[in-house]
Each structure stands twice: as C-alpha cells, then as structure tokens.
Amino acid sequence: xxxxKPIVADFWAPWCGKCTQISGFVNNLAEDFPDVVGTFPCxxxxxxxxxxxxxxxxxxxxxxxxxxxxxxxxxxxxxxxxPVFGYKKKPLKEKVQLLAAP
Numbered sequence: 001x002x003x004x005k006p007i008v009a010d011f012w013a014p015w016c017g018k019c020t021q022i023s024g025f026v027n028n029l030a031e032d033f034p035d036v037v038g039t040f041p042c043x044x045x046x047x048x049x050x051x052x053x054x055x056x057x058x059x060x061x062x063x064x065x066x067x068x069x070x071x072x073x074x075x076x077x078x079x080x081x082x083p084v085f086g087y088k089k090k091p092l093k094e095k096v097q098l099l100a101a102p
Contacts, residue, residue, distance in 0.1 A: 006045055008046045011049050018086065026046070029096055033100045065083075069085075
C-alpha cells in the first residue's frame with residue numbers, strides 16, 4: 001500500500017520556459033531522494049500535472065496554483081509545507097528533504 005507515501009505534485013506546461021529549465025533539477029532530486037521522487041505512474045510519488053490538460057485546471061483552482069512551475073507537497077493524503085512557486089531550486093530541495101524525513 002503506497003497511500004502513505006509522500007507526494008510532490010509538479011504543475012507545469014509545455015509553453016512554460018521555467019518549467020523546462022527546472023525539469024533537469026527535478027530529475028536530479030529523483031536520484032537524491034528515491035523514496036520521495038520517482039517516475040509516475042509507477043509506485044513512486046512524483047506526479048507531473050500538465051496545467052493545460054483538461055481537468056488539471058480544477059486541481060489548479062482547488063490549490064490556488066496561479067504561477068508555473070508550482071510544486072505542492074502531500075503526506076498521508078494531506079497537503080503539507082508551503083508550496084513552491086516558480087523557478088526556485090533551493091526551496092524546492094529543502095521541501096523535498098522535509099518530505100523525505102521520517
């Protein structure tokens with residue numbers, strides 16, 4: 001059962017230059033924190049949400065996502081930590097580290 005695993009929700013869009021720029025950094029986080037960040041849709045917990053896809057707009061609105069890229073953090077089904085909006089490597093890594101802590 002993976003329901004208690006931490007989740008990082010990555011809101012991005014193909015037209016978002018900063019989303020493309022930070023994607024390599026996010027992939028490196030996957031290597032540094034394999035228990036938190038992995039490849040969707042397998043059993044890992046990093047989920048990329050294309051802001052332009054149908055249905056994702058409702059999720060964006062529910063979590064007040066107005067800037068891309070945006071990273072939201074969940075543990076045990078609840079949102080934890082302050083979201084990271086924009087191209088901010090250091091805060092993103094810090095939040096993933098907090099999420100990985102037992």
